[in-house]
Amino acid sequence: xxxxxxxxxxxxxxxxxxxxxxxxxxxxxxxxxxxxxxxxxxxxxxxxxxxxxxxxxxxxxxxxxxxxxxxxxxxxxxxxxxxxxxxxxxxxxxxxxxxxxxxxxxxxxxxxxxxxxxxxxxxxxxxxxxxxxxxxxxxxxxxxxxxxxxxxxxxxxxxxxxxxxxxxxxxxxxxxxxxxxxxxxxxxxxxxxxxxxxxxxxxxxxxxxxxxxxxxxxxxxxxxxxxxxxxxxxxxxxxxxxxxxxxxxxxxxxxxxxxxxxxxxxxxxxxxxxxxxxxxxxxxxxxxxxxxxxxxxxxxxxxxxxxxxxxxxxxxxxxxxxxxxxxxxxxxxxxxxxxxxxxxxxxxxxxxxxxxxxxxxxxxxxxxxxxxxxxxxxxxxxxxxxxxxxxxxxxxxxxxxxxxxxxxxxxxxxxxxxxxxxxxxxxxxxxxxxxxxxxxxxxxxxxxxxxxxxxxxxxxxxxxxxxxxxxxxxxxxxxxxxxxxxxxxxxxxxx
Amino acid sequence: xxxxxxxxxxxxxxxxxxxxxxxxxxxxxxxxxxxxxxxxxxxxxxxxxxxxxxxxxxxxxxxxxxxxxxxxxxxxxxxxxxxxxxxxxxxxxxxxxxxxxxxxxxxxxxxxxxxxxxxxxxxxxxxxxxxxxxxxxxxxxxxxxxxxxxxxxxxxxxxxxxxxxxxxxxxxxxxxxxxxxxxxxxxxxxxxxxxxxxxxxxxxxxxxxxxxxxxxxxxxxxxxxx
Numbered sequence: 004x005x006x007x008x009x010x011x012x013x014x015x016x017x018x019x020x021x022x023x024x025x026x027x028x029x030x031x032x033x034x035x036x037x038x039x040x041x042x043x044x045x046x047x048x049x050x051x052x053x054x055x056x057x058x059x060x061x062x063x064x065x066x067x068x069x070x071x072x073x074x075x076x077x078x079x080x081x082x083x084x085x086x087x088x089x090x091x092x093x094x095x096x097x098x099x100x101x102x103x104x105x106x107x108x109x110x111x112x113x114x115x116x117x118x119x120x121x122x123x124x125x126x127x128x129x130x131x132x133x134x135x136x137x138x139x140x141x142x143x144x145x146x147x148x149x150x151x152x153x154x155x156x157x158x159x160x161x162x163x164x165x166x167x168x169x170x171x172x173x174x175x176x177x178x179x180x181x182x183x184x185x186x187x188x189x190x191x192x193x194x195x196x197x198x199x200x201x202x203x204x205x206x207x208x209x210x211x212x213x214x215x216x217x218x219x220x221x222x223x224x225x226x227x228x229x230x231x232x233x234x235x236x237x238x239x240x241x242x243x244x245x246x247x248x249x250x251x252x253x254x255x256x257x258x259x260x261x262x263x264x265x266x267x268x269x270x271x272x273x274x275x276x277x278x279x280x281x282x283x284x285x286x287x288x289x290x291x292x293x294x295x296x297x298x299x300x301x302x303x304x305x306x307x308x309x310x311x312x313x314x315x316x317x318x319x320x321x322x323x324x325x326x327x328x329x330x331x332x333x334x335x336x337x338x339x340x341x342x343x344x345x346x347x348x349x350x351x352x353x354x355x356x357x358x359x360x361x362x363x364x365x366x367x368x369x370x371x372x373x374x375x376x377x378x379x380x381x382x383x384x385x386x387x388x389x390x391x392x393x394x395x396x397x398x399x400x401x402x403x404x405x406x407x408x409x410x411x412x413x414x415x416x417x418x419x420x421x422x423x424x425x426x427x428x429x430x431x432x433x434x435x436x437x438x439x440x441x442x443x444x445x446x447x448x449x450x451x452x453x454x455x456x457x458x459x460x461x462x463x464x465x466x467x468x469x470x471x472x473x474x475x476x477x478x479x480x481x482x483x484x485x486x487x488x489x490x491x492x493x494x495x496x497x498x
Numbered sequence: 499x500x501x502x503x504x505x506x507x508x509x510x511x512x513x514x515x516x517x518x519x520x521x522x523x524x525x526x527x528x529x530x531x532x533x534x535x536x537x538x539x540x541x542x543x544x545x546x547x548x549x550x551x552x553x554x555x556x557x558x559x560x561x562x563x564x565x566x567x568x569x570x571x572x573x574x575x576x577x578x579x580x581x582x583x584x585x586x587x588x589x590x591x592x593x594x595x596x597x598x599x600x601x602x603x604x605x606x607x608x609x610x611x612x613x614x615x616x617x618x619x620x621x622x623x624x625x626x627x628x629x630x631x632x633x634x635x636x637x638x639x640x641x642x643x644x645x646x647x648x649x650x651x652x653x654x655x656x657x658x659x660x661x662x663x664x665x666x667x668x669x670x671x672x673x674x675x676x677x678x679x680x681x682x683x684x685x686x687x688x689x690x691x692x693x694x695x696x697x698x699x700x701x702x703x704x705x706x707x708x709x710x711x712x713x714x715x716x717x718x719x720x721x722x723x724x
Contacts, residue, residue, distance in 0.1 A: 082713050089709075090558040097547035098618070130545070131617045196717035199709030207722035217534040220707050221541040238545050238622060241538035282718075497536030498626040498700055 005279040006302060006313040008322050008465070009190070009210035010253060010272065011353035012262075013334045013341045014183055015453060017360050017412065018269040021181035023047050023142065025261035025270075029185075032249070032260045036494070038239025040104035040129045043141045044246035045261040048182040051157035051171060051392065052144040056100040059232040060158040060345065066094040068193050068230030068348030075287055075349060079227040080197045089199065094227035098238070102139045104129040130238070148172075148179035159395035167389040178387035180359040182396075183269070185261060186233040186246035187344070187352030188212050190277065190300065191286045194245070197228030202243075209274075209467075210353065211248045216494075219243050230348035240494050254467035258458075268456050273329030273463040274322060275336075275353065276302040276313060286349045293346045293399050300351070301336050304329070325465035330452055331355065338441075338449055340408040342397040356397055357453075358408050360416075361388040379417075379435050383409045407440070414439035415446045415453075510688050511662075512671040518695035525698035526706065539704035545618040553612055557605025563598045564641070567652070572663055575656035582653045591652045596645040603638045610635065630700045637689040644682050659687075 029045040048054040058064055066079040079094040107124035115122030128135040144153030149172040160168060171177060188205075192212050195203040202218035203225055205211070214225070214234070221241040225234040234245045249259035253272075257263065262270040277300045288296035302309045304326035313323055326332065334341035334355060341355035360383075383406065384390065390409075394402040414435040421432035436446055452460065530537065543550045571578050582588040610631050613619050644651055658675040665672040676687060697703065 085709075085712060090554045091551045092543060093551075095543050095547065097544055099547070131621050133617060191718070195719050198719075199712040200707070201709070201711060201715060201719050204719040204721045207720045217537075220537060220704060220709065221539045222709060223541055223543060226544075236541075236544045238542065240535075241540035242535075495533075495536065496622070496624070497533075497538050497540060497703070498624055 004302075004309070004312045006276055006309060006316050006318060007210065007279045008208065008313075008318055008326065009188070009275045009277055009353050010248065010464075011188070011210070011275045011331045011335075011355070012185070013271040013273075013331050013355045013357065015267075015269040015271070015357040016180055016182065017357060018267040018453070019047070019181040019183055019359075020267045021047055021049070021146070022266050024264050024266050025183055026141075028260040028264035029246075033247070034244075037129075038237040039235070039244060041098065041101050041141070042235040042237075042244060044233070044235075044244075045183065045185045046141055047145075048142070048184060049145055049147060049154075049179050050182045050396065051154040051160060051179060052147065053153045053156050054144075054182075054184075055141050056096055056232050057139070058156060058158060059230075062230060062348070065096060065227070065230070065232065067228055067232065068345075068350055069191070069286065071287065071349065075283070077193055077197055077228055080224050085199050085222075085224065089222060092223045092227055095223045095236075096226065096232065098130075102137075102141060102143070103135060105135060105137060108134070146179065149177035154179070159392050161395060162400070163389060163391050167391060170387060170389065171392070178361050180361065180388065182356075183261075184231065184233070184344075185354065186212060186248070187231060187350070187354040188246075188248060190279075190282050190297075190351035190353060191349065193228040193230060193348070193350050194225035194234045197224040198222070199224055203234075206250075209250075209253070209465075211250050211253075212245070213247055213250070214243050214245055216240075216242050216244075230345065230350060231352070240496050253464055256464050256466065258462040258464065262462060268461065271330040271334065271452070271456075271461050273331040274304075274326040274465050275329060275331055276304050276309060276318075276323070276326045278302055282351065286351055290347060290399055291401055293349070294342065294401075294404050297343060297346060297351050298336060298339075301332070303336075304332065319466075319468055321468070322465045325463050328460075328463045330461060330463060333448060333452065338411065338445060339404075340411050340449070342404055342408060344397055345399075347399045357412070358393050358397055358405055359388070360409065360412060361386040379431065379438065380410050380413055383413055410439040411441050411449070414441050415449045418443070418446045419450050419454075507673055507677050510684070510691075511673055511676045512666075514688065514691045514695075515666045515671070518691040521695045522697050526703065529698050529703065530706075537703055537707050538701075540622070540701050542619045542622055545622065546612060546616045549608065549612040549616070553605050553609035555605070556601045557609055560598045560600075560602030560605055561638070564595065564602060567595055567598075568655070571652065571656045572660050575660040578652060578656040582650075582656075588650065588653065592645070592649060595652060596642070599638065599642045599645050603642050606631075606634055606638055626696075626700045630696065630702065633689060633693055633696065637686065637693060640682055640686040640689060644686060648680060648682065659683075 025045045026043055026047055030043070034040070034042045034044060043055060046055050054060065062068060062078060068078055069075050070078050080088065105126040105128055108127050109124050112122050112124055125134050126137050127133070144150065147153045154172065188210055189212065190210070192203070192205060195205060195212060199222045200218050200220045202215040202220070204213060204215065206213065219242040221236070221243070223236055223243070225243050226232070226236050234243050237244050252259055258272055262272055281300055285296040285300050304310070304323060310323055331341075334357065341357045343352045343355050346352070390402045390405060393405050394400055398405045414432070417427055417435050418432040421427050421429040436443065582591065613623050613627070613631065662672060662675045676684065693702070
């Protein structure tokens, strides 16, 4: 057993209100530099929708992630392919797949000569400085639930019946939810495995995946390989950049900016202990066993044997303690209501999503609004977002794990409603708990973490043990507009 | 006038090589140590993806194979001459060389047109890039010219140019061959030395950081503080 610690995340989709505060917090902190304007290390997508970059989930188009043909192989690159493709990467997305960043010619509002019309501020490209026509943006399909241009092209709609599609898109019935995304800091990161220069790496202590700005040579393989398209190419400095999970904040005990600023308090951060020896085995599991395989990597931080193994590996006591208090451990391993996105890409993402509940289909039987059913969980099956869709997104195409997570959430809701409001009877609520495989304590735990979620329980950040971190003897908190940490030169583009 | 020309040959073919090599080694190492961050291929594929393919791929394959030919001629001139002793083999080598040179030229020209024609890419083109492009165009252009108008270059390069280049390596420059060579050859050789000299000041440094370790490293990379 090779015990390692990973700072991992849970996003509670049922609570996301789609305000983009996380994106803005991140943008202001990290990606307001030249060449990074188009990067959204954190973005919020409307689902169903095409996301950012457009249709990133469609690996027929982008060839990201791993594929299993006997052995696990990267779709986009490999030792043989890199030699042939190093001059031109055939799977590299271009700016057209994202958008051309722009600002506005605000001066014109003041300088325009007097005329019959109001002066306007024309959009100006942040790349060329020329006037441009805006064609798309990072959240261009925001709230466009039923749109034929965006929502109907969502790759997760694959396999949905015509009726299910209708149910998603019918006017006045259409439904959508928000899907905030950051780098998943995977256990089997495709970007790291693809980098010809070995510039990308996973930090041993906390599992954060980073790009070494001094070793990146712009071969662009990481951008193509990441199936989540969360590595971005800085077109100005000629270096790849990605979400750093605000490691300077995490190392000083603060939650990352997107977590800290989250209005809906949907984000949880905590340590997971995992067995690094079995990563390859888990990544190789059969499709329908992937979720269980990944869960089995996560170790019980209360198990004395795990603790001993962790201590043998030199994990500090404080990290083990943090793992025991980790909200992520509860969500993923104990309650089993948080699921990784698109595990079929086999990168073993360490960001987990609690699937969203959605409104029930009304008008079902001959225009009679009738929701009575002997099945207490009928509205899970009849939710407007078809289970199949969520299954494609979070369940490796399978609905079993999703149904489990949604039923549990539903049971907790009824149980708490019986207690606090009292308009449903406790017996029924308890029956629901039993049927949803949930104890009363568990329900209280889920309720507390979902509804009350005090900051110190949402973010359990282990001390970083700076004394061990040689990297930190340099100037950690570099300055704004800088690139990378640990070196003080300005991010000047090479000649 | 004659006095200038008299000094020009030694200047270009006995002094410039050393200036170039000295600059190359000193500044490449210095740049790697002081400004590692700037070592990058500075790809612009992200900004323009289509024409990138039609320029980048022919240019690189062409120029790399042609360069390999030059290096082979330098390292094993006798074998090359022996190979060329048979006319059919000589023709094959000459035509292959010319074709690869043309491939590089076509690639280079299309890259240059792409750089000029795409406003996005123009933004990320530095003065050093323009100088480098001009120099490369001169170099590849003169190379193709030589292949066409001064044929059997594979033989005369191995027989005459290689000894000259070796004389530079041995620190005893022999200008016999080069003084008598046609202008195009002089241009080509001078261009080569200029490219070596400018190497550390341009994006050419990406050649030195070609990621060969990838071919034998393990897929995942983990770094520890300790």
